[in-house]
Amino acid sequence: MIINLWSWSRFKEDSQAKANKLISIAEGRKDCVATISPYKGAVLNLTNTTTQTNNIVDFFSPISSSSYAIFDSGISIHMII
Numbered sequence: 402m403i404i405n406l407w408s409w410s411r412f413k414e415d416s417q418a419k420a421n422k423l424i425s426i427a428e429g430r431k432d433c434v435a436t437i438s439p440y441k442g443a444v445l446n447l448t449n450t451t452t453q454t455n456n457i458v459d460f461f462s463p464i465s466s467s468s469y470a471i472f473d474s475g476i477s478i479h480m481i482i
Contacts (some may be wrong), residue, residue: 416440427469
């Protein structure tokens with residue numbers, strides 16, 4: 402099972418809290434992984450790649466590291482068929 406977080410929240414802190422909650426759920430279950438994307442404000446409508454990179458690193462820094470979590474570096478839409 403995959404638990405996804407593609408947060409369209411404008412607020413970094415809300416997305417980080419949701420990410421940590423999903424990671425906690427995945428760790429508790431041990432039969433799934435959480436995939437975490439940065440909040441939209443970190444990368445959308447920004448043309449400077451250095452700014453995007455710094456925003457992504459800043460977003461993921463306080464989020465729990467886990468064997469049950471996958472972090473990606475952009476907004477993505479995951480489809481499961």
